[in-house]
Amino acid sequence: MSSSANGCEPTEQLSALYFHQLTAYFAELDATRSRIQMMELLADLFTKTRPEEMDEVIYLLQGRVAPLYAPIEFGVGEQLTAEVVAEGTGAALDDVHRRFSEIGDYGAVAEELIEREQGSVTVAHVFERLTEIALTEGEGSVAKKVSLLADLVRNVGKQEVRYLLRIPLGRLRLGVGDPTFMDALSFARTGSKEHRPAIERAYSICSDLATVAKDYWRAGIDGLQDIHIVVGTPVIPAASERVKTMEDLVLRLGRCAVEPKFDGIRCQVHFDGENVTMYSRHLENFSGMFPDVVAAVREQAAGHTFIADSEALAYDVETGAFLPFQMTTQRRRKHNVDEMAEKLPLRLVLFDLLYLDGVDLTRQPYTERREHMLGFLREGSVLQVTENIETDSVAAIEAFFADKIEHGLEGVMAKKLDSVYQAGRRSFDWIKMKRSYQGELSDTVDCVVLGYWYGKGARSQLGIGALLLGVYDKDRDQFVTISRLGTGYSEEEWVKIRELLDKDRAEEAPSRVEAEIAPDVWSNPTHVVEIQADEITRSPTHTCGKQNGDDMGYALRFPRVVGFVREDRSPEDATSVQEVIRLYTVQAEKGKK
DNA sequence: GTCCTCGGCAGTC
DNA sequence: ATCTGACTCATTCGG
DNA sequence: CCGAATGAGTCAGATGACTGCCGAGGAC
Numbered sequence: 053m054s055s056s057a058n059g060c061e062p063t064e065q066l067s068a069l070y071f072h073q074l075t076a077y078f079a080e081l082d083a084t085r086s087r088i089q090m091m092e093l094l095a096d097l098f099t100k101t102r103p104e105e106m107d108e109v110i111y112l113l114q115g116r117v118a119p120l121y122a123p124i125e126f127g128v129g130e131q132l133t134a135e136v137v138a139e140g141t142g143a144a145l146d147d148v149h150r151r152f153s154e155i156g157d158y159g160a161v162a163e164e165l166i167e168r169e170q171g172s173v174t175v176a177h178v179f180e181r182l183t184e185i186a187l188t189e190g191e192g193s194v195a196k197k198v199s200l201l202a203d204l205v206r207n208v209g210k211q212e213v214r215y216l217l218r219i220p221l222g223r224l225r226l227g228v229g230d231p232t233f234m235d236a237l238s239f240a241r242t243g244s245k246e247h248r249p250a251i252e253r254a255y256s257i258c259s260d261l262a263t264v265a266k267d268y269w270r271a272g273i274d275g276l277q278d279i280h281i282v283v284g285t286p287v288i289p290a291a292s293e294r295v296k297t298m299e300d301l302v303l304r305l306g307r308c309a310v311e312p313k314f315d316g317i318r319c320q321v322h323f324d325g326e327n328v329t330m331y332s333r334h335l336e337n338f339s340g341m342f343p344d345v346v347a348a349v350r351e352q353a354a355g356h357t358f359i360a361d362s363e364a365l366a367y368d369v370e371t372g373a374f375l376p377f378q379m380t381t382q383r384r385r386k387h388n389v390d391e392m393a394e395k396l397p398l399r400l401v402l403f404d405l406l407y408l409d410g411v412d413l414t415r416q417p418y419t420e421r422r423e424h425m426l427g428f429l430r431e432g433s434v435l436q437v438t439e440n441i442e443t444d445s446v447a448a449i450e451a452f453f454a455d456k457i458e459h460g461l462e463g464v465m466a467k468k469l470d471s472v473y474q475a476g477r478r479s480f481d482w483i484k485m486k487r488s489y490q491g492e493l494s495d496t497v498d499c500v501v502l503g504y505w506y507g508k509g510a511r512s513q514l515g516i517g518a519l520l521l522g523v524y525d526k527d528r529d530q531f532v533t534i535s536r537l538g539t540g541y542s543e544e545e546w547v548k549i550r551e552l553l554d555k556d557r558a559e560e561a562p563s564r565v566e567a568e569i570a571p572d573v574w575s576n577p578t579h580v581v582e583i584q585a586d587e588i589t590r591s592p593t594h595t596c597g598k599q600n601g602d603d604m605g606y607a608l609r610f611p612r613v614v615g616f617v618r619e620d621r622s623p624e625d626a627t628s629v630q631e632v633i634r635l636y637t638v639q640a641e642k643g644k645k
Numbered sequence: 646g647t648c649c650t651c652g653g654c655a656g657t658c
Numbered sequence: 659a660t661c662t663g664a665c666t667c668a669t670t671c672g673g
Numbered sequence: 674c675c676g677a678a679t680g681a682g683t684c685a686g687a688t689g690a691c692t693g694c695c696g697a698g699g700a701c
Contacts, residue, residue: 087665087684127695129654194653194696227664229685317657336656381657381692478683488660510663511687518688538688539661586658586659589690609658610659611689 066102069175071212073100074109078215081226090228091245094236103269107262108179113233115222117183119260121286121335124186126220128197133158133217135198140205140213141165153572156512158221159214162205171208178204182219225509230261237268247273254279256288256476257414259335281412283324283357286331288476290361290404292465292484298446298453301466301483307444308466309418310452313484314401314438315377315462316365317384321400323349325357341384344393345400348434356428361404361473366396373460373644374399378589402429403438403465406473414473418481421473442469457487460643488586488610495635496614499523500531500623501579502562503571504553514543516550520571521583521611523596525629531577532595532629533567534606535585540613549617552579566595580621586610588636597629606632 077097084090101109111117118124128136137158138145143165151161181204185197201220205213218224234255238247247268254264254276267275281287295301302308318333319342328346330338339346342364366380367373375396383396405425406414413421425437441452453464463486471481488494499521507517518538522531541549558574561567565577591607598605606629 085664125655127654131653189695191696223686225686227685231684315658332657334656377658378691384657385693387694480682507687509687536689539659540688542662584660585689591690592692593690607690609690612660 066100069101069105069109071173071175071178071216072170072209074112074175075212075215078224078226079211081228084227087227087232090226091232091236091239094228094233095240098236098240098265098269103266105175106265106269108175110233110262110265112175112179112182112219113224113226113228114230114261115219115224117179117186119262121259121331121337123337124183126182126186126197127188127193128185128201128220130158130221132194132198133201133221136201136205136217137162137165139198140202153506154512156506156508156517157214157218157223157225159217162213162217163210166205166210166213168209171212173204173207178208178216185220223509230255233261233265237265241268241272250276252476257281257285259286259288281359281407281414283322283359283407284327284329286320286322286335287359287406287414288335289318289320289333290474290476290482291478292482293478293480294489295483295485296489298449298485301449301485302444302446304480305466305468305483307442308468309422309440309442310449311403311438311440311465311467312456313462313465313486314363314365314374316363316374316380316401319345319362319364319400321345321349321358321360321362321402323353323356323358325355338384340386341389342393342398343389345398345434348400348432352430352432352435353428354430356409357407358405358409358428359407360402360425361406362400362402364398364400367399368644369397371644376643398434400435401438402435404473406475414475417470417472418467419469453485458642459645462486463489486586488584494584494586496582496584497523497534497608497632497635498580498618498621498626499534499537499583500577500626501549501553501575501581502531502533502565502567502577503558503574504550505536505572511546514546514550516546516553519549519581520567520569521581521608522565522567522577522626523629523632524624524626525566525596527630529564531562531565531623532598532605533569534594534596534632535583535608535611536569537581537583537611537613539611540584541616545616549579552617568595569593577623580618580623580626581613582615582618583608583611584614585612588632588639597633606636 077093080093081090134145134148137148141162148161152158181200185200188196204216208216234248234251235245237251238245250273251264251268255261258279319338320331322329328349332338366375366383368375383392383398402425405421408424408428413424429435443449456464466483468481474481501519502522503520504516505518507514511517518536520533521535521537522533525532553575556576556578558576561574562576585608587609589607589609590604592604594605594607596606
C-alpha cells in the first residue's frame with residue numbers, strides 16, 4: 053500500500069479487534085461533547101481497524117449489520133430487549149422494567165445488573181451473532197432472537213453490554229452519525245475535513261458507507277473515483293429546509309421555481325430499460341408494492357433509462373383528486389398487492405431527474421434537469437411531471453400557495469433555479485412551506501393534560517418525556533384523548549410541567565377520563581395547553597369522537613406545543629370534541645377539490 | 646390442526 | 659414528521 | 674489589530690399518528 057497519508061498506515065500487523073476495545077471507544081465518544089474531539093476519536097478508531105473489519109465497525113456504528121437499503125432488520129425492540137436483559141442477567145422482568153422507567157436506557161439497566169468487567173468476544177463474533185439474530189425468522193424465531201442476544205449478554209462485560217443492547221435498538225446515542233463518520237474518515241487520512249465533500253458525494257450515490265470507507269482507506273480520494281450513479285442502486289435523496297415567512301423564502305432564493313407539495317410517499321424510481329426499481333426516502337425497496345406504477349414506467353419511459361425523484365399518491369378515480377396520506381399509505385404492502393392496486397391506483401408525480409439515458413444529471417442545474425424531465429416521458433395516466441411556476445414575487449408565491457392549500461395539498465416547495473441535486477443533503481436550495489408554518493393560517497387546539505410518560509435517554513433526566521392530551525366532550529362531560537405530545541417544550545418547561553402535574557397526580561385514570569392508552573403517571577384534568585398540529589386524522593387509538601368501542605376516533609398529526617400553559621382556561625374551556633369534528637369536516641372538504 | 650386476534654416491530658409521514 | 663440544544667464557524671464588535 | 678461576542682448553520686437525538694407484517698398464543 054503506498055499513499056501519502058499521515059498516521060493512518062498500519063505500521064504493524066493489527067490484531068483482531070475485541071468488542072471491549074470497540075466499546076471503550078464508544079464510552080469515550082459517549083463522554084465527549086465536542087464534535088471535533090468525537091471526530092478525532094473516530095479517526096483513531098478507524099486507524100486501529102483492520103480493513104477486513106471496517107465493514108463491521110461502520111455498520112455497527114450505524115446500528116446495523118448491512119447497508120441501509122438491505123432489508124435486514126433485527127426485529128428486537130424495547131419489549132424484547134427487556135426480556136433479553138432478564139434472561140441474560142437473571143433479573144426479574146418486573147425489575148428490568150422498573151429500572152428502565154427510571155433511567156430510560158436498557159443498556160444502562162443491563163450494566164447495573166452485570167458484575168463482569170470484561171468479556172473476551174471479538175467484534176467479528178458480535179457482528180456474526182447480531183447478523184444471525186437479524187436473519188432469524190419463522191416459528192420460534194422470537195424466542196430464538198431473545199436467547200441469542202441473551203447469550204451475548206452473558207459473554208460481555210459491563211461496558212460492553214451497555215452498547216451491545218443499544219445497537220439493535222438503533223439508539224447508540226454516542227452523539228455521532230454519518231456526517232461525523234465521514235469527517236473522521238477524512239481526518240484520519242489528511243488531518244482535516246478536506247475530503248469530506250468527496251466522501252459524502254460517494255456515499256450519497258452508493259448509499260453504502262462501508263464500501264466508501266474501504267475504498268477511501270485503500271486508495272484515498274482516488275479510491276472514490278470509481279463510484280458512480282448506477283441505475284438500480286439507490287441514491288440518498290436530497291431534503292429541504294424550512295423558513296418562517298414567504299419574505300424569508302424570497303430573500304434566500306430570489307427568483308425561484310415553486311412546485312406544489314404533495315402529501316404522499318417519496319419514491320425514487322430507477323429504470324434500466326427493462327427493470328423498474330423503486331426506493332423510499334430511507335431506501336426501503338418498494339419495487340414489489342406498486343405493480344401498476346412499474347407497468348406504467350415501462351410504457352411511458354420505453355426506450356429510456358432513468359432515475360427520478362417523485363411522490364406516489366393514491367387518487368379518487370371518479371374525481372381525479374388526490375386522496376389523504378392515510379389512503380396512500382395503504383399501498384405500502386406485501387400482500388394483496390394486486391387487489392389494492394386496482395382499488396387504489398397511484399399517480400407518480402415526478403419532480404426531479406437524476407439520470408437519463410446514460411448521463412448523470414445531478415450536477416446540472418435545476419432548470420436543465422427539469423428540461424430533460426419534461427422531454428422524455430410519453431403521455432399516460434400514471435406518471436406525470438409536476439407543475440411549477442417561476443417567480444421572484446412574494447405575492448405570486450402566496451397566490452400559488454393559497455391555491456394549493458385550497459385544493460387540499462400540503463403546501464409548496466420552492467427551489468433555487470441554478471442548484472445542483474444535492475444527494476443526501478438538507479439544504480436551502482429547496483425550501484418547503486406548509487400551512488402550519490404560518491401561525492395565523494393554521495388552527496391550534498387547546499388540550500387538557502391527562503398525564504405523562506417517563507422519558508428515555510436524555511429525557512429521563514427530566515423525569516418526563518411526553519404528555520397525554522385530551523379534549524372535552526361537552527355532551528357527556530368526559531375528557532377523551534386526542535394525542536400524545538413530545539415536542540415543543542424546552543427542558544426547563546418539561547420540568548415545570550411535570551411539577552405541576554405531580555401536584556394533581558392520580559393513582560389511576562380519573563373517572564371523567566376515557567382513554568385506551570395509559571400514561572406512566574395519571575393526572576387529574578387541570579391544565580390546558582395550546583397545541584399546533586398540521587391536520588386532524590381518524591384514529592384507531594384515541595378516544596376523541598369514538599362512538600362505541602370499535603369505532604375510529606380523531607387525533608392530531610404532528611402535534612407540538614406552543615406557549616406553556618394557558619392560565620386563562622379551565623379544563624372545560626378546552627377545545628371540544630364537537631369542534632374537533634367540525635375542523636376535520638372542513639379539512640376533508642378541501643381534499644375533494 | 647386451523648383460524649383469529651393481538652402485541653411488537655419497522656416503516657411512512 | 660417537529661422540535662430543542664450543543665457545538666462549530668464565520669462575521670462583527672469593541673477596546 | 675486582535676480577541677470577544679454574536680448569529681447562522683450543522684448535527685444529533687428526543688418525541689408524534691398511523692399502517693402493514695409477522696409470530697405467539699388462545700379458541701375451537
